[in-house]
Amino acid sequence: MSRAYLIPDRNDIERSLELAGEYGCAFEYNDFFVPEILDHPEKQEEIIEFYGRYRKDFSKDTMHGAFLDITVHSSDRLIRDASVLRIHQSMEIAKRMGLKGVVFHTGKLAGFNVASYIKLWHETNLKFFMELAEEYPKQQIYMENMFDEAPEVIAGLAKAMKDIPNFSLCLDYSHAAVTKYPLSGWVKTLAPYIRHMHINDNDLKDDLHQTIGEGKIDWQAYSSLMKEYQIEATALIEVRGYENQKRSLEFMKEHHIYPFI
Secondary structure, X not given: OOOEEEOOOHHHHHHHHHHHHHHOOEEEEOOOOOHHHHOOHHHHHHHHHHHHOOOOOOOOOEEEOOOOOOOOOOOOHHHHHHHHHHHHHHHHHHHHHOOOEEEEEOOOOOOOOOHHHHHHHHHHHHHXXXXXXXXXXXXXXXXXXXXXXXXXXXXXXXXXXXXXXXXXXXXXXXXXXOOOOOHHHHHHXXXXXXXXXXXXXXXXXXXXXXXXOOOOOOHHHHXXXXXXXXXXXXXXXXXXXXHHHHHHHHHHHHOOOOOOO
């Protein structure tokens, strides 16, 4: 089995399963992070039961956890409590399904780098995610860079949690590609902590989620960085739709792009 992951499409599930089987891909579920689903347990059960009719083993699969407006480090108690609730809901779904892990974002405000804010972010997230990892020892917790302009802040948290076996980083290479920080620097700084990745293409300006090979990201350079820093991580090909996923997989396999090396 490869290290590649796909987002399954419930409206085209047969072809999702066919493509995953052809390329040996696991799934990363994007069904559960929207508030409308998190507000209705019966809808969650419907989705879980739907996938259960087609997939008997979820143990290699992951899911994207709640990320919309999630800030566990907020100084506003109501916002903080809502964020904590949503993250716990995500973890409970993953536990219920027996998933391998859950991806969360840093929730850091873009461009806001006041020292006191960074300190609050670090201390609050460190305490919260250490407790969360202990509460859900059978699920991996991956923190993903989103609007982060540079890797140092998320790397600082990962370093502080390096001895927590079920906490690590999800490098979104495509998010990193639209920053002014060199991609080689992102990979070098985060390399010790990367266990999962998100990849798709873009124009190096906006997060477009294009089919891999149809944008401006240098995928040979990406694969070289994976080799240079000995990255051994799973990678979600974060594009939607059968055709886009298939073209991405074909391109990656043809050009020996990580994880198809």
